[in-house]
Amino acid sequence: MSVGLASIACDRLGIVQDPLRRDAIAALGPEDKAVKVGPRHRAGQPCGVCHSADGDADSFTFAGTVYRDPGARMPIADIRVTFVDTAGKTFETKTNCVGNFYVKPSEFTPGGATWVSVQLTDVPYTMESPIHREVSCTACHEDPAGPTSAGHVFLTDDDNTLDSISSRACGPDDEVSR
Amino acid sequence: MSASLRRFEAARSNPVQTSALLVVLLASASATPACQAELAWPDVPLALRAPLYEGFEKVADALQPSCGTLDCHGQKDRNLRLYGGRGLRLDPAATPSEGETQPAEYDADYWSVISLEPEVMAAVVADGGRDPERLILIRKGRETTRHKGGKLMSPGDDLDRCLLAWVAGNIDEAACWMASRLAAPDSSSM
Numbered sequence: 001m002s003v004g005l006a007s008i009a010c011d012r013l014g015i016v017q018d019p020l021r022r023d024a025i026a027a028l029g030p031e032d033k034a035v036k037v038g039p040r041h042r043a044g045q046p047c048g049v050c051h052s053a054d055g056d057a058d059s060f061t062f063a064g065t066v067y068r069d070p071g072a073r074m075p076i077a078d079i080r081v082t083f084v085d086t087a088g089k090t091f092e093t094k095t096n097c098v099g100n101f102y103v104k105p106s107e108f109t110p111g112g113a114t115w116v117s118v119q120l121t122d123v124p125y126t127m128e129s130p131i132h133r134e135v136s137c138t139a140c141h142e143d144p145a146g147p148t149s150a151g152h153v154f155l156t157d158d159d160n161t162l163d164s165i166s167s168r169a170c171g172p173d174d175e176v177s178r
Numbered sequence: 179m180s181a182s183l184r185r186f187e188a189a190r191s192n193p194v195q196t197s198a199l200l201v202v203l204l205a206s207a208s209a210t211p212a213c214q215a216e217l218a219w220p221d222v223p224l225a226l227r228a229p230l231y232e233g234f235e236k237v238a239d240a241l242q243p244s245c246g247t248l249d250c251h252g253q254k255d256r257n258l259r260l261y262g263g264r265g266l267r268l269d270p271a272a273t274p275s276e277g278e279t280q281p282a283e284y285d286a287d288y289w290s291v292i293s294l295e296p297e298v299m300a301a302v303v304a305d306g307g308r309d310p311e312r313l314i315l316i317r318k319g320r321e322t323t324r325h326k327g328g329k330l331m332s333p334g335d336d337l338d339r340c341l342l343a344w345v346a347g348n349i350d351e352a353a354c355w356m357a358s359r360l361a362a363p364d365s366s367s368m
Contacts, residue, residue: 088363112328113244115362129264129274130360132327134249140274147267148248150274 016056024049038175043075043098044152046142048135051102061109063102064137066095066118068165070154073143075099077168079155080119085110097170104178118155120165125156214303214347226300228292233349238262238279238287240340240357244330245319246287248274258315259290291315299345307346316341331357 016022028045035041047063050056062083068074079095083103091108095101113130134140137153145151155165215228238246242262246252252265252274261268261283263276268283292299298312310316314323319337321329331337337357343350 084362086363112330113360126362129243129247130362132244132247132250140248145273145275147270147272147274148254150248 016054018054021049021054025055036175039096039100039102039177040098040170040174043100044073044138044143046136046138047102048139052135059105060135061103061105061107062114062116062131062135062137063100064141064153065099066101066153066155067099068155068167069162070145070151070157073152074167076120076155076165077174078120082117082119082124083108083110083114085114086112096174097168098174107178118153120155123156125154226296227303228296228299229303229344229347231288233351234288234344235279235284236349236351236354236358237291237340237344238284240337240354241287241291242279242358243360244337244357245327250327258294259286261286302345303347307342310342310345313345 016025024046028042028049031037031041043065047060048055051058051060051063053059066076066079066081068076075095075098077095077097077099079099079101080092081095081101082090082092084090089108089110091103093101093103093107113132115126115130117124117126119125140150141153142149143152156162215230238260239262241260242265245258246260246262246265248265250256251258251260252262253259254266260266261279263279263283264274267274268280268286272280295314298314302308302310302312311320311322316338317323318325318327319329319331319341320333331341335357336353339350339353340357343353
């Protein structure tokens with residue numbers, strides 16, 4: 001039953017033909033009924049399963065969820081997420097109250113490899129490897145960390161600053177899609 | 179490490195045992211130029227030339243940031259499967275966030291690259307690297323064949339020179355090192 005609900009939620013019109021993608025959509029499970037479908041939904045899940053050119057939702061260039069540290073999954077709002085491609089073209093967005101962020105193709109379409117950093121204060125935390133083709137952070141940053149995954153995206157692993165970083169409550173602005 | 183890699187490792191470390199399942203004749207073979215390896219399986223009537231293993235770790239390091247990331251060929255279900263310290267790990271206890279590329283991972287990368295099109299690779303190697311675009315590895319990288327990962331190198335750039343030197347029997351250490359250091363433009367401002 002939950003598989004059916006997930007498919008309906010993402011593939012509303014039944015137009016996704018790729019069986020692998022249909023399986024990926026099913027694996028997402030149902031929507032959380034307490035969360036409105038929009039910028040706050042499905043935090044920590046692979047956004048690109050639905051939000052891609054061959055999905056059944058608005059396409060994203062990149063999307064993901066940022067947590068405070070490599071341990072606990074504490075989402076952090078208002079983190080600057082900055083992208084720069086091989087040509088030096090940049091784009092910046094921010095996380096919302098559940099740590100979600102997204103980039104639309106109309107806002108930024110990189111030309112080639114893209115590096116990304118997350119930043120709350122003056123010190124950015126930059127991913128060492130570039131992104132080449134993946135929409136979802138979770139595709140490479142799934143929990144738990146292991147041979148095929150680096151673990152969830154986090155802001156810092158500096159124990160001295162962790163306690164000064166906290167979550168904030170969601171507000172009306174967090175519901176607004178761009 | 180897989181059984182074939184263990185056999186390869188044994189053959190590399192003990193030339194006396196090269197009559198084992200996998201025979202690796204490096205520069206000692208009189209008919210084989212010093213810049214090539216010859217791979218032969220005793221029970222298979224086939225011998226293929228391949229670029230040398232020695233020095234390949236520099237080539238693998240060059241491939242890592244452009245080709246071997248987790249969202250590209252750092253995946254187990256790819257024909258060209260690349261392992262690395264910042265990508266797919268061979269050790270089940272390792273993660274992409276830690277450590278250097280391990281010898282077993284370089285071995286696995288070598289086998290993956292030379293096994294992609296073994297006959298074509300043998301022909302290119304036998305020709306001293308002439309007409310390298312016979313290799314899909316080169317065509318994909320240059321995107322002269324459709325490549326979902328896009329264009330990763332152009333003729334004459336660091337990664338291109340690194341790969342072409344290798345299939346021609348040399349290691350261009352400078353080019354490979356530069357390609358392995360792929361970084362964001364103006365990354366200091368990030």
